[in-house]
Amino acid sequence: MRIPLDPHSSQPLYRQIEDYLRQAIRSGSLPPETRLPATRQLAEDLGVSRITVKNAYAELESDGLIASRPGSGTYVSPPLLAPASPDRPADIRWPLWQQDLPAVEAPAIAKPPGRDLNARAHPDPIAFTGVGDPGQFPVRNFLKSIQTVIRRDGVAALEYSGFDGGYDPLRETITQVLASQGIRAQPEHVLVTAGSQQALALACQVLLKSGDAVLVENPTYNFALELFRTRAVKLVGVPIDEAGMQVERVETLLQQHHPRLIYTIPNFQNPSGACLSVERRRQLLALAERYNIPILEDDFVGDLRYDGRALPAIKALDPGGRVIYIGTFSKMLMPGLRVGFLAAEGPVYDHLLRSKLVHDLITSTLMQRTLDDYVTIGRYQTHLRRSVRLYRKRRDAMLEAIRRHLPTGVSFQSPQGGLFIWLELPEDVSALELAPFAEQQGVGYSPGSLFFVEPAQGEGYLRLNFATQDSQRIEEGIRRLGEAMHRLRQAAR
Ligand SMILES: Cc1ncc(COP(=O)(O)O)c(C=O)c1O
Numbered sequence: 001m002r003i004p005l006d007p008h009s010s011q012p013l014y015r016q017i018e019d020y021l022r023q024a025i026r027s028g029s030l031p032p033e034t035r036l037p038a039t040r041q042l043a044e045d046l047g048v049s050r051i052t053v054k055n056a057y058a059e060l061e062s063d064g065l066i067a068s069r070p071g072s073g074t075y076v077s078p079p080l081l082a083p084a085s086p087d088r089p090a091d092i093r094w095p096l097w098q099q100d101l102p103a104v105e106a107p108a109i110a111k112p113p114g115r116d117l118n119a120r121a122h123p124d125p126i127a128f129t130g131v132g133d134p135g136q137f138p139v140r141n142f143l144k145s146i147q148t149v150i151r152r153d154g155v156a157a158l159e160y161s162g163f164d165g166g167y168d169p170l171r172e173t174i175t176q177v178l179a180s181q182g183i184r185a186q187p188e189h190v191l192v193t194a195g196s197q198q199a200l201a202l203a204c205q206v207l208l209k210s211g212d213a214v215l216v217e218n219p220t221y222n223f224a225l226e227l228f229r230t231r232a233v234k235l236v237g238v239p240i241d242e243a244g245m246q247v248e249r250v251e252t253l254l255q256q257h258h259p260r261l262i263y264t265i266p267n268f269q270n271p272s273g274a275c276l277s278v279e280r281r282r283q284l285l286a287l288a289e290r291y292n293i294p295i296l297e298d299d300f301v302g303d304l305r306y307d308g309r310a311l312p313a314i315k316a317l318d319p320g321g322r323v324i325y326i327g328t329f330s331k332m333l334m335p336g337l338r339v340g341f342l343a344a345e346g347p348v349y350d351h352l353l354r355s356k357l358v359h360d361l362i363t364s365t366l367m368q369r370t371l372d373d374y375v376t377i378g379r380y381q382t383h384l385r386r387s388v389r390l391y392r393k394r395r396d397a398m399l400e401a402i403r404r405h406l407p408t409g410v411s412f413q414s415p416q417g418g419l420f421i422w423l424e425l426p427e428d429v430s431a432l433e434l435a436p437f438a439e440q441q442g443v444g445y446s447p448g449s450l451f452f453v454e455p456a457q458g459e460g461y462l463r464l465n466f467a468t469q470d471s472q473r474i475e476e477g478i479r480r481l482g483e484a485m486h487r488l489r490q491a492a493r
Pocket of ligand 1: 221270298330331
């Protein structure tokens with residue numbers, strides 16, 4: 001344990017040790033049941049006498065913060081034994097520069113209502129949130145690929161490498177995946193990123209400055225909205241319908257707001273599930289060309305199609321350099337891999353690469369090599385086919401359950417792919433008022449307000465993920481949602 005000590009301070013050394021440990025325990029960085037170093041060991045580590053450490057421990061023990069167990073060692077006490085103290089994290093006096101930082105609603109972002117179901121309210125909560133089903137993660141096959149890579153590549157798999165955009169074989173594999181979607185990219189146009197979220201962030205960094213306007217579908221992916229908000233850009237929302245962004249409205253908005261970027265999720269949009277029609281894709285590209293604005297195309301679940309014909313990516317229609325295309329292995333495979341990518345040509349690629357380097361140098365070498373092994377030996381395609389079959393069944397189960405259990409007045413489209421069903425609630429049901437009733441019934445969802453430029457616009461909507469629960473739980477969860485709506489209406493009478 002390294003504790004910074006100041007031998008010139010007027011505060012005795014044992015007090016400095018005591019204060020440091022007290023802070024660490026109260027802030028939670030030394031949680032209950034942590035074993036503290038033996039006094040002899042800590043004295044050696046810090047270059048102080050053993051009696052100094054013993055004195056510090058004795059003070060903490062007399063305050064009930066730590067306890068020694070004969071023959072075993074000294075442990076941080078459970079919180080009940082650690083009395084409340086004025087220097088809990090919320091009460092720490094932060095330096096002025098920290099106090100000057102504007103307040104952010106981090107907890108609201110991290111735990112939107114409905115996502116953090118209160119387990120005490122219901123013994124068996126069912127949450128229609130998240131992305132893919134962790135039960136389907138191909139853990140065993142992925143382990144085989146990790147072992148293959150480490151055996152095959154040795155330390156190279158653990159070195160820095162690929163500073164020019166990623167592990168070359170993976171970049172080639174990605175171009176093949178893109179080619180199967182009609183996108184003709186060269187490996188040198190592919191930049192491997194830490195998930196597609198990083199690709200979004202890099203594009204923002206390179207293309208936007210504070211005060212610029214960005215055109216987005218309204219509603220759209222909540223963490224893209226949050227990202228844009230952190231860049232202090234002006235969000236200009238374009239309404240959507242069953243064929244995606246209403247591109248007919250875009251030209252007027254371009255003339256009014258002069259945006260510097262158009263952000264779109266053309267396939268199985270998050271949250272609406274809508275697909276942008278081919279005609280609108282062409283129109284959007286033509287407008288972007290005429291008004292000289294880049295398109296950021298986020299294709300987060302393009303391969304999860306359950307019905308209908310695949311539509312060309314906007315990037316596939318791009319004669320070159322107009323569209324920055326973003327993809328990810330998170331939804332089709334596993335989000336914890338943190339491997340995504342972008343495809344872009346022209347000078348913007350070099351800017352994106354430079355931004356990537358200064359942010360995190362490279363994406364994990366081991367993960368890139370493992371993913372490449374996994375994808376090239378065909379396991380990825382097999383996994384994808386299995387996921388499509390399974391999620392199609394779950395989508396159908398949810399649509400049926402909605403028809404069976406939710407009241408008339410609820411409206412929705414059947415998504416042709418992706419992960420979400422977007423519900424428009426009857427006029428007398430607000431997502432906010434529904435939340436406590438849903439929580440009581442033990443059913444979770446993502447409230448519509450997360451996805452709108454103006455959160456209040458989302459009051460009448462909720463997003464349901466159909467991929468994470470099996471058909472039986474979908475049936476039960478939707479029944480509970482219907483019951484919550486019924487109870488809300490009864491309470492309002
Ligand atoms: C539309 C969309 N884009 C991008 C992302 C970011 O995903 P990741 O960074 O895991 O690739 C998400 C995550 O849910 C998403 O829904």
